[in-house]
Amino acid sequence: MVSTPGGTMAAWRLTAYGAPVSLQEVPVPVPAEGEVLLEVTAVGLCHSDVHLLDSPEPMAFDVPFTLGHEVAGTVVAAPGDPALVGRAVVVHGVWACGTCDRCRSGRTNYCTGRGRAVGGGIGRDGGLARYAVVPVGSVVDATGLAPEVAAPLTDGGLTSYHAVATAADRLPASGGRVVVIGVGGLGHLAVQVLRATTAAQVLATDTHPPALDLATRSGAHVVGTPDDLRAELAPHGGADAVLDFVGADATIALGVDLLGPGGDLVVVGSGGGSLDFRKGALPQGVRVSAPFWGTAEELAAVVALARAGHLVPEVEVIGFDDVPAAYERLRRGGVLGRLVVDPRHTGPPAGSSVTTRGQGGR
Numbered sequence: 001m002v003s004t005p006g007g008t009m010a011a012w013r014l015t016a017y018g019a020p021v022s023l024q025e026v027p028v029p030v031p032a033e034g035e036v037l038l039e040v041t042a043v044g045l046c047h048s049d050v051h052l053l054d055s056p057e058p059m060a061f062d063v064p065f066t067l068g069h070e071v072a073g074t075v076v077a078a079p080g081d082p083a084l085v086g087r088a089v090v091v092h093g094v095w096a097c098g099t100c101d102r103c104r105s106g107r108t109n110y111c112t113g114r115g116r117a118v119g120g121g122i123g124r125d126g127g128l129a130r131y132a133v134v135p136v137g138s139v140v141d142a143t144g145l146a147p148e149v150a151a152p153l154t155d156g157g158l159t160s161y162h163a164v165a166t167a168a169d170r171l172p173a174s175g176g177r178v179v180v181i182g183v184g185g186l187g188h189l190a191v192q193v194l195r196a197t198t199a200a201q202v203l204a205t206d207t208h209p210p211a212l213d214l215a216t217r218s219g220a221h222v223v224g225t226p227d228d229l230r231a232e233l234a235p236h237g238g239a240d241a242v243l244d245f246v247g248a249d250a251t252i253a254l255g256v257d258l259l260g261p262g263g264d265l266v267v268v269g270s271g272g273g274s275l276d277f278r279k280g281a282l283p284q285g286v287r288v289s290a291p292f293w294g295t296a297e298e299l300a301a302v303v304a305l306a307r308a309g310h311l312v313p314e315v316e317v318i319g320f321d322d323v324p325a326a327y328e329r330l331r332r333g334g335v336l337g338r339l340v341v342d343p344r345h346t347g348p349p350a351g352s353s354v355t356t357r358g359q360g361g362r
């Protein structure tokens with residue numbers, strides 16, 4: 001019998017759409033059969049948290065729930081599998097049903113049987129607390145990775161990996177050319193995934209100058225303005241794929257402009273932009289997709305890439321008390337890489353933040 005912590009804990013919660021993030025005292029959750037209790041060791045903050053908090057209309061998810069959908073932790077109780085206790089894990093964020101046709105064909109990120117909530121932090125209680133209960137099937141071993149590196153792999157890394165996998169069949173054997181638009185919390189990891197898993201030439205653009213440096217450190221071959229990329233691609237007839245991590249009107253239009261015939265436009269960012277989808281308005285043979293997150297199997301592959309040193313998230317670690325200020329920074333824009341919360345650290349900021357640099361010279 002494993003003893004569980006009991007008592008209460010502080011949690012950063014979405015209590016009403018359009019209201020500020022709220023610190024509430026909630027019971028430490030108790031895992032049922034098929035679940036595990038984690039002590040949370042790191043949680044990444046995501047732009048989609050801000051979309052949830054700031055939504056002018058109620059969204060599909062019932063409130064309140066604890067935010068935080070990029071979770072790394074240590075298993076402290078596992079009623080069905082005590083051998084898991086003590087293991088460092090990351091959490092796959094789509095809590096799929098496991099039995100629908102999509103799940104059975106391995107596409108758990110497109111589960112049709114999970115109901116409205118996506119998973120912890122998006123409709124269910126997430127990781128912005130000392131402890132979290134998650135389905136045992138959602139945990140992926142992350143032994144050997146620092147928590148602040150592991151947490152951003154679950155969304156920033158996984159969503160990027162899945163987006164690259166979506167376009168991979170369009171890349172020629174010689175490698176081809178892939179454009180990354182928006183080098184933020186996801187985009188810089190997409191550059192690293194492209195370098196690690198494809199032979200493509202990687203071209204990156206962003207409107208924020210420090211993000212261009214991050215693209216270079218992440219291994220992009222060509223970094224610059226849209227005009228720079230256009231000039232580079234012109235002799236080759238355009239890009240084989242464009243991954244748009246912004247998804248605004250301007251970036252979608254730029255993506256179409258940079259693509260060659262038969263290319264792949266992959267819109268990942270939720271910037272609210274639209275596309276004039278008409279034959280004749282797009283390059284011939286273009287395929288457009290809007291992938292969502294990724295599978296637990298892909299998350300395991302992402303963890304393996306990180307263990308091998310191919311994926312190094314750029315992170316800034318902050319304390320538990322700094323969450324509202326961090327969301328404000330995300331709202332304003334210009335955050336480089338990922339903000340990661342250590343829920344075990346409370347009180348005033350330590351004074352200097354820890355930054356893990358992306359790999360340079362790759």
Ligand SMILES: [Zn+2]
Nearest residue numbers: 046047048155
């Ligand atoms: Zn997210």
Ligand SMILES: [Zn+2]
Nearest residue numbers: 097100103111
């Ligand atoms: Zn399902």
